[in-house]
Amino acid sequence: MQKNIKIITEYWGRIDPLKIEDYLNVGGYVALKKFIKEMNPGKALEEVKLSGLCGRGGAGFLTGKKWEMVAEQKSKEKYFICNLDESEPGVYKDRLIAENSPHLLLEGIIISTLTIGAKKACIYLNGNYEKAREILGQAISQALENNLLGKKILGSEFSLEVEIFSGAGAYVCGEETALINSIEGRRGEPKIRPPYPTECGLFGKPTAVNNAETIANIPYIIQNGGEKYLECATKLFVLGGSIKNRGVIEAPIGLMMREVIFELGGGMSAGKEFWFAQVGGAAGKLYLEKELDAPVLGSGAILVVDKLADIHDLLLSWTGFFRRESCGKCVPCREGTFRLNEIAERLADGEISDRDKEAVLDILWTLENTTFCPLGKFAAVAVRDAVEKLEILK
Amino acid sequence: MQKGITVEKILLECESKAQNLLPTLKKIGVVFGYVSKEDAMKVAEYFELSLARVYEVASFYDLIETKKTANLEIKVCSGGDCVLGDSTGIVHEIENYFRIKAGDENNPKVKLRKISCLGRCGEGPIMIVNGRVYEKVTRSSIYKILEEWA
Numbered sequence A: 001m002q003k004n005i006k007i008i009t010e011y012w013g014r015i016d017p018l019k020i021e022d023y024l025n026v027g028g029y030v031a032l033k034k035f036i037k038e039m040n041p042g043k044a045l046e047e048v049k050l051s052g053l054c055g056r057g058g059a060g061f062l063t064g065k066k067w068e069m070v071a072e073q074k075s076k077e078k079y080f081i082c083n084l085d086e087s088e089p090g091v092y093k094d095r096l097i098a099e100n101s102p103h104l105l106l107e108g109i110i111i112s113t114l115t116i117g118a119k120k121a122c123i124y125l126n127g128n129y130e131k132a133r134e135i136l137g138q139a140i141s142q143a144l145e146n147n148l149l150g151k152k153i154l155g156s157e158f159s160l161e162v163e164i165f166s167g168a169g170a171y172v173c174g175e176e177t178a179l180i181n182s183i184e185g186r187r188g189e190p191k192i193r194p195p196y197p198t199e200c201g202l203f204g205k206p207t208a209v210n211n212a213e214t215i216a217n218i219p220y221i222i223q224n225g226g227e228k229y230l231e232c233a234t235k236l237f238v239l240g241g242s243i244k245n246r247g248v249i250e251a252p253i254g255l256m257m258r259e260v261i262f263e264l265g266g267g268m269s270a271g272k273e274f275w276f277a278q279v280g281g282a283a284g285k286l287y288l289e290k291e292l293d294a295p296v297l298g299s300g301a302i303l304v305v306d307k308l309a310d311i312h313d314l315l316l317s318w319t320g321f322f323r324r325e326s327c328g329k330c331v332p333c334r335e336g337t338f339r340l341n342e343i344a345e346r347l348a349d350g351e352i353s354d355r356d357k358e359a360v361l362d363i364l365w366t367l368e369n370t371t372f373c374p375l376g377k378f379a380a381v382a383v384r385d386a387v388e389k390l391e392i393l394k
Numbered sequence B: 001m002q003k004g005i006t007v008e009k010i011l012l013e014c015e016s017k018a019q020n021l022l023p024t025l026k027k028i029g030v031v032f033g034y035v036s037k038e039d040a041m042k043v044a045e046y047f048e049l050s051l052a053r054v055y056e057v058a059s060f061y062d063l064i065e066t067k068k069t070a071n072l073e074i075k076v077c078s079g080g081d082c083v084l085g086d087s088t089g090i091v092h093e094i095e096n097y098f099r100i101k102a103g104d105e106n107n108p109k110v111k112l113r114k115i116s117c118l119g120r121c122g123e124g125p126i127m128i129v130n131g132r133v134y135e136k137v138t139r140s141s142i143y144k145i146l147e148e149w150a
Ligand SMILES: Cc1cc2nc3c(=O)[nH]c(=O)nc-3n(C[C@H](O)[C@H](O)[C@H](O)COP(=O)(O)O)c2cc1C
Pocket: A054, A055, A056, A057, A058, A059, A060, A061, A063, A083, A084, A085, A086, A087, A088, A171, A172, A173, A174, A175, A176, A177, A209, A210, A211, A212, A214, A215, A373, A374, A375
Protein backbone atom coordinates (compact mmCIF):
# COMPACT_ATOMS: atom_id res chain seq x y z
CA MET A 1 0.00 0.00 0.00
CA GLN A 2 1.34 3.44 -0.87
CA LYS A 3 1.24 5.34 2.39
CA ASN A 4 1.28 8.91 1.30
CA ILE A 5 -1.00 9.19 -1.71
CA LYS A 6 -3.51 12.03 -1.56
CA ILE A 7 -6.52 11.85 -3.82
CA ILE A 8 -8.69 14.55 -2.32
CA THR A 9 -6.46 16.85 -0.29
CA GLU A 10 -3.45 16.98 -2.66
CA TYR A 11 -3.94 20.62 -3.62
CA TRP A 12 -5.61 22.00 -0.50
CA GLY A 13 -4.04 25.30 0.37
CA ARG A 14 -1.85 25.16 -2.74
CA ILE A 15 -4.28 26.30 -5.41
CA ASP A 16 -6.87 29.04 -5.29
CA PRO A 17 -10.32 27.42 -5.00
CA LEU A 18 -11.84 30.47 -6.66
CA LYS A 19 -9.83 30.05 -9.88
CA ILE A 20 -10.70 27.36 -12.36
CA GLU A 21 -7.37 28.01 -14.14
CA ASP A 22 -5.49 26.84 -11.06
CA TYR A 23 -7.41 23.58 -11.09
CA LEU A 24 -6.97 23.15 -14.85
CA ASN A 25 -3.21 23.72 -14.48
CA VAL A 26 -2.85 20.78 -12.12
CA GLY A 27 -4.72 18.37 -14.38
CA GLY A 28 -8.25 19.35 -13.42
CA TYR A 29 -11.12 18.18 -15.64
CA VAL A 30 -8.75 15.76 -17.45
CA ALA A 31 -10.94 12.94 -16.14
CA LEU A 32 -14.06 14.60 -17.54
CA LYS A 33 -12.34 15.06 -20.90
CA LYS A 34 -11.32 11.40 -20.87
CA PHE A 35 -14.88 10.40 -19.99
CA ILE A 36 -16.25 12.41 -22.91
CA LYS A 37 -13.64 11.62 -25.56
CA GLU A 38 -12.55 8.07 -24.78
CA MET A 39 -15.22 6.51 -22.63
CA ASN A 40 -18.97 6.21 -22.28
CA PRO A 41 -21.29 5.84 -19.26
CA GLY A 42 -21.12 2.05 -19.45
CA LYS A 43 -17.32 2.02 -19.38
CA ALA A 44 -17.22 4.56 -16.54
CA LEU A 45 -19.64 2.44 -14.53
CA GLU A 46 -17.38 -0.59 -15.03
CA GLU A 47 -14.40 1.35 -13.66
CA VAL A 48 -16.32 2.54 -10.62
CA LYS A 49 -17.49 -1.02 -9.94
CA LEU A 50 -13.92 -2.28 -10.31
CA SER A 51 -12.66 0.39 -7.92
CA GLY A 52 -14.68 -1.08 -5.05
CA LEU A 53 -15.53 2.49 -4.02
CA CYS A 54 -18.04 2.46 -1.21
CA GLY A 55 -20.02 5.31 0.24
CA ARG A 56 -18.31 7.70 2.63
CA GLY A 57 -21.58 9.02 4.07
CA GLY A 58 -21.70 6.41 6.80
CA ALA A 59 -23.43 3.31 5.45
CA GLY A 60 -20.63 2.23 3.10
CA PHE A 61 -22.84 1.03 0.25
CA LEU A 62 -21.00 0.13 -2.98
CA THR A 63 -21.18 3.16 -5.26
CA GLY A 64 -20.95 1.14 -8.49
CA LYS A 65 -23.87 -1.00 -7.42
CA LYS A 66 -26.03 2.00 -6.55
CA TRP A 67 -25.26 3.65 -9.87
CA GLU A 68 -26.02 0.47 -11.78
CA MET A 69 -29.43 0.32 -10.15
CA VAL A 70 -30.19 3.84 -11.35
CA ALA A 71 -28.59 3.39 -14.77
CA GLU A 72 -30.78 0.33 -15.40
CA GLN A 73 -34.01 2.26 -14.79
CA LYS A 74 -35.95 2.99 -17.96
CA SER A 75 -37.15 6.44 -16.91
CA LYS A 76 -35.97 9.28 -19.16
CA GLU A 77 -35.65 11.67 -16.25
CA LYS A 78 -33.17 10.84 -13.49
CA TYR A 79 -31.39 12.82 -10.82
CA PHE A 80 -28.06 12.82 -9.10
CA ILE A 81 -27.76 14.34 -5.62
CA CYS A 82 -24.55 15.27 -3.87
CA ASN A 83 -25.21 14.95 -0.16
CA LEU A 84 -23.41 17.84 1.52
CA ASP A 85 -25.78 18.14 4.45
CA GLU A 86 -23.10 16.99 6.84
CA SER A 87 -24.78 17.67 10.15
CA GLU A 88 -23.15 14.88 12.13
CA PRO A 89 -21.48 16.52 15.14
CA GLY A 90 -17.73 16.54 14.81
CA VAL A 91 -17.71 16.00 11.05
CA TYR A 92 -16.69 18.77 8.67
CA LYS A 93 -14.69 16.99 5.97
CA ASP A 94 -17.25 17.64 3.22
CA ARG A 95 -17.26 21.35 4.02
CA LEU A 96 -13.49 21.43 3.58
CA ILE A 97 -13.79 19.57 0.25
CA ALA A 98 -16.27 22.17 -0.99
CA GLU A 99 -14.19 25.10 0.27
CA ASN A 100 -10.77 23.83 -0.82
CA SER A 101 -11.46 21.81 -3.96
CA PRO A 102 -14.83 22.86 -5.33
CA HIS A 103 -13.85 21.95 -8.87
CA LEU A 104 -12.72 18.45 -7.90
CA LEU A 105 -16.14 17.93 -6.34
CA LEU A 106 -17.90 19.46 -9.33
CA GLU A 107 -15.93 17.34 -11.79
CA GLY A 108 -16.94 14.30 -9.74
CA ILE A 109 -20.59 15.40 -9.78
CA ILE A 110 -20.55 15.94 -13.55
CA ILE A 111 -19.05 12.52 -14.31
CA SER A 112 -21.31 10.78 -11.77
CA THR A 113 -24.46 12.37 -13.17
CA LEU A 114 -23.62 11.56 -16.77
CA THR A 115 -22.69 8.00 -15.82
CA ILE A 116 -26.09 7.23 -14.32
CA GLY A 117 -27.78 8.81 -17.33
CA ALA A 118 -29.14 11.93 -15.65
CA LYS A 119 -29.18 15.50 -16.91
CA LYS A 120 -29.76 17.21 -13.59
CA ALA A 121 -27.74 17.23 -10.43
CA CYS A 122 -28.42 18.89 -7.11
CA ILE A 123 -26.04 19.68 -4.29
CA TYR A 124 -27.90 19.52 -0.98
CA LEU A 125 -25.79 21.85 1.12
CA ASN A 126 -25.82 22.26 4.90
CA GLY A 127 -27.70 25.50 5.60
CA ASN A 128 -24.86 26.78 7.79
CA TYR A 129 -22.24 26.40 5.07
CA GLU A 130 -22.43 29.90 3.63
CA LYS A 131 -18.84 30.17 2.51
CA ALA A 132 -19.04 26.81 0.76
CA ARG A 133 -22.17 27.99 -1.01
CA GLU A 134 -20.39 31.00 -2.44
CA ILE A 135 -17.37 29.00 -3.53
CA LEU A 136 -19.44 26.24 -5.12
CA GLY A 137 -21.65 28.81 -6.84
CA GLN A 138 -18.63 30.43 -8.37
CA ALA A 139 -17.20 27.05 -9.43
CA ILE A 140 -20.46 26.24 -11.22
CA SER A 141 -20.39 29.57 -13.13
CA GLN A 142 -16.78 29.02 -14.16
CA ALA A 143 -17.51 25.48 -15.33
CA LEU A 144 -20.42 26.82 -17.38
CA GLU A 145 -18.18 29.46 -18.98
CA ASN A 146 -15.70 26.75 -19.89
CA ASN A 147 -18.40 24.50 -21.37
CA LEU A 148 -17.63 21.81 -18.81
CA LEU A 149 -21.25 22.09 -17.79
CA GLY A 150 -24.44 23.20 -19.51
CA LYS A 151 -25.44 22.33 -23.07
CA LYS A 152 -23.32 20.03 -25.24
CA ILE A 153 -20.47 19.67 -22.82
CA LEU A 154 -17.12 19.97 -24.63
CA GLY A 155 -18.95 19.63 -27.94
CA SER A 156 -20.49 16.26 -27.04
CA GLU A 157 -24.12 15.25 -26.89
CA PHE A 158 -24.09 15.45 -23.08
CA SER A 159 -25.96 18.25 -21.30
CA LEU A 160 -26.17 18.88 -17.62
CA GLU A 161 -27.49 21.36 -15.07
CA VAL A 162 -26.19 21.56 -11.52
CA GLU A 163 -28.13 23.37 -8.80
CA ILE A 164 -27.34 24.11 -5.19
CA PHE A 165 -30.11 23.60 -2.65
CA SER A 166 -29.39 24.93 0.82
CA GLY A 167 -30.85 23.11 3.79
CA ALA A 168 -32.15 24.91 6.84
CA GLY A 169 -30.67 23.12 9.80
CA ALA A 170 -31.98 19.61 10.39
CA TYR A 171 -29.69 16.63 10.97
CA VAL A 172 -32.26 14.16 9.73
CA CYS A 173 -32.17 15.78 6.26
CA GLY A 174 -28.85 14.00 5.70
CA GLU A 175 -30.89 10.80 5.45
CA GLU A 176 -31.55 10.46 1.76
CA THR A 177 -35.34 10.14 1.74
CA ALA A 178 -35.70 13.03 4.20
CA LEU A 179 -33.33 15.04 2.03
CA ILE A 180 -35.55 14.43 -0.99
CA ASN A 181 -38.64 15.51 0.96
CA SER A 182 -36.80 18.66 1.95
CA ILE A 183 -35.97 19.61 -1.65
CA GLU A 184 -39.56 18.94 -2.65
CA GLY A 185 -40.69 21.56 -0.13
CA ARG A 186 -41.88 19.27 2.64
CA ARG A 187 -40.86 18.56 6.22
CA GLY A 188 -37.59 16.68 6.16
CA GLU A 189 -39.02 13.44 7.47
CA PRO A 190 -37.74 10.08 6.26
CA LYS A 191 -39.95 8.01 3.98
CA ILE A 192 -40.61 4.30 4.07
CA ARG A 193 -38.21 2.24 1.95
CA PRO A 194 -38.72 0.43 -0.43
CA PRO A 195 -39.21 1.99 -2.88
CA TYR A 196 -35.61 3.13 -2.72
CA PRO A 197 -34.56 6.46 -4.23
CA THR A 198 -32.70 4.50 -6.93
CA GLU A 199 -36.16 3.59 -8.22
CA CYS A 200 -38.39 6.39 -7.00
CA GLY A 201 -36.44 9.37 -5.70
CA LEU A 202 -36.54 13.10 -6.33
CA PHE A 203 -39.89 14.07 -7.93
CA GLY A 204 -40.59 10.35 -8.16
CA LYS A 205 -37.70 9.74 -10.57
CA PRO A 206 -34.74 7.35 -10.16
CA THR A 207 -32.12 9.12 -8.09
CA ALA A 208 -28.62 8.36 -6.87
CA VAL A 209 -27.62 10.11 -3.64
CA ASN A 210 -23.93 10.14 -2.78
CA ASN A 211 -21.83 11.73 -0.10
CA ALA A 212 -19.51 14.54 -1.23
CA GLU A 213 -16.36 12.65 -0.25
CA THR A 214 -17.48 9.60 -2.23
CA ILE A 215 -17.93 11.83 -5.28
CA ALA A 216 -14.56 13.54 -4.86
CA ASN A 217 -12.91 10.16 -5.58
CA ILE A 218 -14.57 9.77 -8.97
CA PRO A 219 -12.18 11.91 -11.09
CA TYR A 220 -9.22 9.85 -9.84
CA ILE A 221 -10.98 6.58 -10.65
CA ILE A 222 -11.92 7.69 -14.16
CA GLN A 223 -8.45 9.06 -14.86
CA ASN A 224 -6.41 6.21 -13.39
CA GLY A 225 -8.78 3.27 -13.59
CA GLY A 226 -10.67 1.34 -10.96
CA GLU A 227 -7.88 -1.18 -10.41
CA LYS A 228 -5.37 1.49 -9.54
CA TYR A 229 -7.82 3.03 -7.08
CA LEU A 230 -8.31 -0.31 -5.39
CA GLU A 231 -4.63 -0.22 -4.43
CA CYS A 232 -4.53 3.28 -3.04
CA ALA A 233 -8.02 4.23 -1.82
CA THR A 234 -8.04 6.85 0.91
CA LYS A 235 -10.41 8.17 3.54
CA LEU A 236 -10.72 11.52 5.24
CA PHE A 237 -10.52 11.43 9.01
CA VAL A 238 -11.73 14.25 11.23
CA LEU A 239 -9.81 14.35 14.49
CA GLY A 240 -11.12 16.25 17.48
CA GLY A 241 -11.04 16.41 21.24
CA SER A 242 -7.87 15.89 23.26
CA ILE A 243 -5.65 14.97 20.36
CA LYS A 244 -2.52 16.75 19.19
CA ASN A 245 -3.27 17.12 15.46
CA ARG A 246 -6.86 18.27 15.37
CA GLY A 247 -8.45 18.66 11.94
CA VAL A 248 -9.00 16.74 8.72
CA ILE A 249 -6.38 14.35 7.35
CA GLU A 250 -6.36 12.00 4.38
CA ALA A 251 -4.94 8.52 4.90
CA PRO A 252 -5.25 5.05 3.37
CA ILE A 253 -8.60 3.45 3.99
CA GLY A 254 -8.78 0.61 6.49
CA LEU A 255 -6.30 2.05 9.01
CA MET A 256 -6.69 0.94 12.61
CA MET A 257 -7.99 3.44 15.14
CA ARG A 258 -4.75 3.14 17.09
CA GLU A 259 -2.68 4.17 14.06
CA VAL A 260 -4.95 7.09 13.27
CA ILE A 261 -4.99 8.43 16.82
CA PHE A 262 -1.44 7.79 17.97
CA GLU A 263 0.51 8.09 14.69
CA LEU A 264 -1.33 10.38 12.25
CA GLY A 265 -3.05 12.25 15.05
CA GLY A 266 0.17 12.65 17.01
CA GLY A 267 -1.32 11.10 20.13
CA MET A 268 -2.82 12.87 23.10
CA SER A 269 -2.55 16.62 23.64
CA ALA A 270 0.03 17.61 26.19
CA GLY A 271 -0.68 16.37 29.70
CA LYS A 272 -3.84 14.47 28.74
CA GLU A 273 -4.45 10.78 29.32
CA PHE A 274 -6.58 8.67 26.96
CA TRP A 275 -9.94 7.54 28.31
CA PHE A 276 -11.97 6.55 25.24
CA ALA A 277 -12.63 7.59 21.66
CA GLN A 278 -15.98 8.17 20.04
CA VAL A 279 -15.84 7.15 16.41
CA GLY A 280 -18.42 8.36 13.88
CA GLY A 281 -19.90 11.51 15.41
CA ALA A 282 -22.68 11.72 18.00
CA ALA A 283 -24.01 8.46 16.58
CA GLY A 284 -20.62 6.82 17.08
CA LYS A 285 -19.60 3.94 19.33
CA LEU A 286 -17.19 4.42 22.21
CA TYR A 287 -13.87 2.56 22.21
CA LEU A 288 -11.62 1.98 25.18
CA GLU A 289 -7.84 1.85 24.81
CA LYS A 290 -7.79 -1.95 24.51
CA GLU A 291 -10.34 -1.85 21.66
CA LEU A 292 -8.43 0.43 19.29
CA ASP A 293 -7.03 -2.32 17.05
CA ALA A 294 -9.97 -2.26 14.68
CA PRO A 295 -10.56 -0.22 11.52
CA VAL A 296 -12.17 3.19 11.73
CA LEU A 297 -15.85 2.88 10.83
CA GLY A 298 -18.45 5.32 9.58
CA SER A 299 -17.96 8.93 8.62
CA GLY A 300 -14.32 9.02 9.81
CA ALA A 301 -14.80 11.33 12.79
CA ILE A 302 -12.77 10.52 15.88
CA LEU A 303 -13.39 12.40 19.10
CA VAL A 304 -10.67 11.63 21.63
CA VAL A 305 -11.82 11.96 25.22
CA ASP A 306 -9.33 12.28 28.06
CA LYS A 307 -9.62 11.06 31.63
CA LEU A 308 -10.48 14.47 33.06
CA ALA A 309 -13.44 15.04 30.76
CA ASP A 310 -16.87 15.27 32.38
CA ILE A 311 -18.93 12.35 31.11
CA HIS A 312 -22.13 14.07 32.18
CA ASP A 313 -21.46 16.96 29.83
CA LEU A 314 -20.95 14.51 26.99
CA LEU A 315 -24.10 12.56 27.85
CA LEU A 316 -26.06 15.81 27.80
CA SER A 317 -24.44 16.70 24.48
CA TRP A 318 -25.39 13.37 22.86
CA THR A 319 -28.88 13.06 24.29
CA GLY A 320 -29.63 16.76 23.78
CA PHE A 321 -28.58 16.47 20.16
CA PHE A 322 -30.92 13.58 19.40
CA ARG A 323 -33.74 15.15 21.37
CA ARG A 324 -33.48 18.27 19.20
CA GLU A 325 -32.94 16.45 15.95
CA SER A 326 -35.55 13.71 16.25
CA CYS A 327 -38.00 14.60 13.49
CA GLY A 328 -40.96 13.52 15.61
CA LYS A 329 -42.51 11.22 13.05
CA CYS A 330 -42.40 8.11 15.21
CA VAL A 331 -43.16 7.81 18.92
CA PRO A 332 -40.26 5.59 20.09
CA CYS A 333 -37.70 8.11 18.87
CA ARG A 334 -39.60 11.31 19.69
CA GLU A 335 -40.36 10.18 23.24
CA GLY A 336 -37.28 8.03 23.75
CA THR A 337 -34.77 10.76 22.89
CA PHE A 338 -36.70 13.20 25.08
CA ARG A 339 -36.75 10.89 28.12
CA LEU A 340 -33.15 9.88 27.68
CA ASN A 341 -32.12 13.53 27.75
CA GLU A 342 -34.21 14.16 30.88
CA ILE A 343 -32.60 11.22 32.62
CA ALA A 344 -29.15 12.46 31.57
CA GLU A 345 -30.03 15.79 33.21
CA ARG A 346 -31.02 14.06 36.43
CA LEU A 347 -27.86 11.96 36.29
CA ALA A 348 -25.78 15.12 35.94
CA ASP A 349 -27.61 16.69 38.89
CA GLY A 350 -27.03 13.58 41.01
CA GLU A 351 -30.77 12.91 41.23
CA ILE A 352 -31.06 9.69 39.29
CA SER A 353 -33.41 7.07 40.75
CA ASP A 354 -33.48 3.29 40.41
CA ARG A 355 -36.55 3.69 38.27
CA ASP A 356 -34.57 5.94 35.93
CA LYS A 357 -31.83 3.34 35.68
CA GLU A 358 -34.32 0.71 34.61
CA ALA A 359 -35.98 3.11 32.23
CA VAL A 360 -32.68 3.82 30.46
CA LEU A 361 -32.33 0.18 29.49
CA ASP A 362 -35.92 0.05 28.32
CA ILE A 363 -35.56 3.18 26.24
CA LEU A 364 -32.31 2.01 24.69
CA TRP A 365 -33.90 -1.27 23.66
CA THR A 366 -36.87 0.54 22.17
CA LEU A 367 -34.68 2.93 20.21
CA GLU A 368 -32.51 0.11 18.93
CA ASN A 369 -35.38 -2.07 17.81
CA THR A 370 -38.48 -0.10 16.97
CA THR A 371 -37.72 3.26 15.36
CA PHE A 372 -38.76 4.18 11.85
CA CYS A 373 -35.39 5.37 10.55
CA PRO A 374 -31.76 4.87 11.60
CA LEU A 375 -31.65 8.16 13.56
CA GLY A 376 -33.48 6.48 16.42
CA LYS A 377 -30.94 3.67 16.51
CA PHE A 378 -28.10 6.20 16.36
CA ALA A 379 -29.50 7.90 19.45
CA ALA A 380 -28.92 4.74 21.48
CA VAL A 381 -25.36 3.93 20.41
CA ALA A 382 -23.17 6.17 22.58
CA VAL A 383 -25.44 5.91 25.63
CA ARG A 384 -25.50 2.11 25.34
CA ASP A 385 -21.69 2.07 25.31
CA ALA A 386 -21.49 4.54 28.18
CA VAL A 387 -23.73 2.25 30.22
CA GLU A 388 -21.84 -0.91 29.34
CA LYS A 389 -18.25 0.23 29.03
CA LEU A 390 -18.06 3.30 31.25
CA GLU A 391 -20.62 2.00 33.74
CA ILE A 392 -22.28 5.39 34.16
CA LEU A 393 -25.22 3.91 36.05
CA LYS A 394 -23.16 2.05 38.64
CA MET B 1 -34.18 44.53 8.50
CA GLN B 2 -33.46 45.49 4.92
CA LYS B 3 -35.33 48.59 3.75
CA GLY B 4 -38.00 48.46 1.11
CA ILE B 5 -38.25 44.69 0.98
CA THR B 6 -41.69 43.27 1.51
CA VAL B 7 -42.93 39.71 1.64
CA GLU B 8 -44.84 40.39 -1.57
CA LYS B 9 -41.60 41.37 -3.31
CA ILE B 10 -39.82 38.24 -2.10
CA LEU B 11 -42.69 36.12 -3.34
CA LEU B 12 -42.84 37.73 -6.77
CA GLU B 13 -39.16 37.00 -7.24
CA CYS B 14 -39.70 33.25 -7.24
CA GLU B 15 -41.76 30.86 -9.27
CA SER B 16 -44.67 29.37 -7.36
CA LYS B 17 -43.55 25.76 -7.15
CA ALA B 18 -43.13 23.63 -4.02
CA GLN B 19 -39.38 23.36 -4.54
CA ASN B 20 -39.11 27.09 -3.85
CA LEU B 21 -41.06 26.96 -0.59
CA LEU B 22 -38.16 26.32 1.79
CA PRO B 23 -35.78 28.83 0.13
CA THR B 24 -38.56 31.46 0.25
CA LEU B 25 -39.32 30.87 3.93
CA LYS B 26 -35.60 31.12 4.65
CA LYS B 27 -35.40 34.41 2.79
CA ILE B 28 -38.33 35.85 4.72
CA GLY B 29 -36.59 34.73 7.90
CA VAL B 30 -33.36 36.47 6.90
CA VAL B 31 -35.09 39.75 6.08
CA PHE B 32 -37.65 39.93 8.89
CA GLY B 33 -36.05 37.73 11.55
CA TYR B 34 -38.94 35.27 11.57
CA VAL B 35 -41.92 34.06 9.58
CA SER B 36 -45.06 35.52 11.14
CA LYS B 37 -48.52 34.00 10.85
CA GLU B 38 -49.55 36.75 8.43
CA ASP B 39 -46.51 36.11 6.26
CA ALA B 40 -47.14 32.38 6.31
CA MET B 41 -50.67 33.06 5.05
CA LYS B 42 -49.35 35.16 2.19
CA VAL B 43 -46.89 32.39 1.31
CA ALA B 44 -49.64 29.77 1.40
CA GLU B 45 -51.79 31.83 -0.93
CA TYR B 46 -48.95 32.47 -3.37
CA PHE B 47 -47.85 28.84 -3.51
CA GLU B 48 -51.47 27.62 -3.55
CA LEU B 49 -50.75 25.39 -0.57
CA SER B 50 -52.64 25.02 2.69
CA LEU B 51 -51.49 27.14 5.61
CA ALA B 52 -50.87 23.90 7.51
CA ARG B 53 -48.49 22.73 4.81
CA VAL B 54 -46.53 26.00 4.89
CA TYR B 55 -46.41 26.06 8.67
CA GLU B 56 -45.32 22.45 9.03
CA VAL B 57 -42.34 23.24 6.83
CA ALA B 58 -41.54 26.57 8.50
CA SER B 59 -41.63 25.05 11.97
CA PHE B 60 -39.50 22.03 11.08
CA TYR B 61 -36.16 23.67 10.38
CA ASP B 62 -33.78 25.21 12.93
CA LEU B 63 -32.77 28.06 10.63
CA ILE B 64 -36.33 29.33 10.29
CA GLU B 65 -37.98 31.04 13.26
CA THR B 66 -41.74 31.21 13.59
CA LYS B 67 -41.73 33.39 16.70
CA LYS B 68 -40.51 36.93 17.05
CA THR B 69 -36.85 36.83 17.92
CA ALA B 70 -35.43 38.32 21.13
CA ASN B 71 -33.22 41.42 21.14
CA LEU B 72 -30.31 39.24 22.05
CA GLU B 73 -30.24 35.76 20.54
CA ILE B 74 -27.38 33.72 21.91
CA LYS B 75 -26.59 30.24 20.68
CA VAL B 76 -23.86 28.04 22.03
CA CYS B 77 -22.70 24.90 20.24
CA SER B 78 -23.22 21.81 22.34
CA GLY B 79 -21.54 19.29 20.02
CA GLY B 80 -19.07 16.87 21.59
CA ASP B 81 -15.94 18.74 20.54
CA CYS B 82 -17.14 22.13 21.81
CA VAL B 83 -18.31 20.47 25.03
CA LEU B 84 -14.83 19.08 25.59
CA GLY B 85 -13.69 22.68 25.14
CA ASP B 86 -16.00 23.77 28.00
CA SER B 87 -19.07 24.99 26.12
CA THR B 88 -21.22 23.71 29.00
CA GLY B 89 -19.35 26.04 31.34
CA ILE B 90 -19.95 28.89 28.91
CA VAL B 91 -23.69 28.16 28.91
CA HIS B 92 -23.74 28.21 32.74
CA GLU B 93 -21.83 31.46 32.81
CA ILE B 94 -24.36 33.12 30.49
CA GLU B 95 -27.30 31.62 32.41
CA ASN B 96 -25.97 33.10 35.64
CA TYR B 97 -25.11 36.45 34.13
CA PHE B 98 -28.57 37.09 32.67
CA ARG B 99 -30.42 34.93 35.22
CA ILE B 100 -31.99 32.93 32.43
CA LYS B 101 -32.22 29.28 31.49
CA ALA B 102 -31.01 27.84 28.22
CA GLY B 103 -34.02 26.74 26.19
CA ASP B 104 -36.46 29.26 27.71
CA GLU B 105 -38.26 30.65 24.68
CA ASN B 106 -40.40 33.23 26.46
CA ASN B 107 -38.00 35.97 27.41
CA PRO B 108 -38.38 38.81 24.86
CA LYS B 109 -35.00 40.34 25.72
CA VAL B 110 -32.52 37.47 25.80
CA LYS B 111 -32.74 33.96 24.49
CA LEU B 112 -30.09 31.35 25.05
CA ARG B 113 -30.07 28.12 23.12
CA LYS B 114 -27.83 25.12 22.95
CA ILE B 115 -27.46 24.20 19.30
CA SER B 116 -26.10 21.29 17.30
CA CYS B 117 -22.58 21.18 15.86
CA LEU B 118 -21.91 23.73 13.13
CA GLY B 119 -19.02 21.89 11.52
CA ARG B 120 -16.47 24.36 12.83
CA CYS B 121 -15.28 22.08 15.61
CA GLY B 122 -11.62 22.86 14.90
CA GLU B 123 -12.30 26.47 15.94
CA GLY B 124 -14.59 25.68 18.88
CA PRO B 125 -16.15 26.39 21.28
CA ILE B 126 -18.51 28.27 18.98
CA MET B 127 -21.00 30.90 20.10
CA ILE B 128 -23.39 32.86 17.88
CA VAL B 129 -24.83 36.21 18.92
CA ASN B 130 -27.55 37.68 16.70
CA GLY B 131 -26.20 35.71 13.76
CA ARG B 132 -22.56 36.62 14.23
CA VAL B 133 -20.24 33.66 14.80
CA TYR B 134 -17.51 33.75 17.47
CA GLU B 135 -14.78 31.13 17.64
CA LYS B 136 -12.61 29.78 20.46
CA VAL B 137 -14.87 31.32 23.06
CA THR B 138 -14.05 30.93 26.75
CA ARG B 139 -15.96 31.59 29.98
CA SER B 140 -14.15 34.86 30.39
CA SER B 141 -14.16 36.02 26.75
CA ILE B 142 -17.97 36.07 26.60
CA TYR B 143 -18.16 39.36 28.48
CA LYS B 144 -16.32 41.28 25.82
CA ILE B 145 -18.52 39.73 23.16
CA LEU B 146 -21.72 40.56 25.02
CA GLU B 147 -20.54 44.14 25.46
CA GLU B 148 -20.51 44.52 21.67
CA TRP B 149 -24.24 43.90 21.73
CA ALA B 150 -25.15 45.80 24.86
C1 LIG C 1 -29.94 10.37 10.31
C2 LIG C 1 -29.04 10.23 9.13
C3 LIG C 1 -28.22 11.29 8.77
C4 LIG C 1 -27.38 11.20 7.66
N1 LIG C 1 -26.59 12.26 7.34
C5 LIG C 1 -25.79 12.19 6.25
C6 LIG C 1 -24.98 13.30 5.88
O1 LIG C 1 -24.97 14.34 6.53
N2 LIG C 1 -24.20 13.19 4.78
C7 LIG C 1 -24.18 12.03 4.03
O2 LIG C 1 -23.47 11.99 3.04
N3 LIG C 1 -24.94 10.98 4.35
C8 LIG C 1 -25.73 11.02 5.44
N4 LIG C 1 -26.53 9.94 5.75
C9 LIG C 1 -26.50 8.76 4.86
C10 LIG C 1 -27.40 8.98 3.64
O3 LIG C 1 -28.71 8.55 3.94
C11 LIG C 1 -26.93 8.19 2.42
O4 LIG C 1 -26.78 6.86 2.80
C12 LIG C 1 -25.63 8.68 1.86
O5 LIG C 1 -25.69 10.03 1.52
C13 LIG C 1 -25.28 7.86 0.63
O6 LIG C 1 -24.04 8.29 0.11
P1 LIG C 1 -22.78 7.33 0.03
O7 LIG C 1 -23.26 6.00 -0.47
O8 LIG C 1 -21.88 8.02 -0.94
O9 LIG C 1 -22.21 7.25 1.39
C14 LIG C 1 -27.37 10.01 6.88
C15 LIG C 1 -28.18 8.95 7.26
C16 LIG C 1 -29.01 9.03 8.36
C17 LIG C 1 -29.87 7.88 8.72
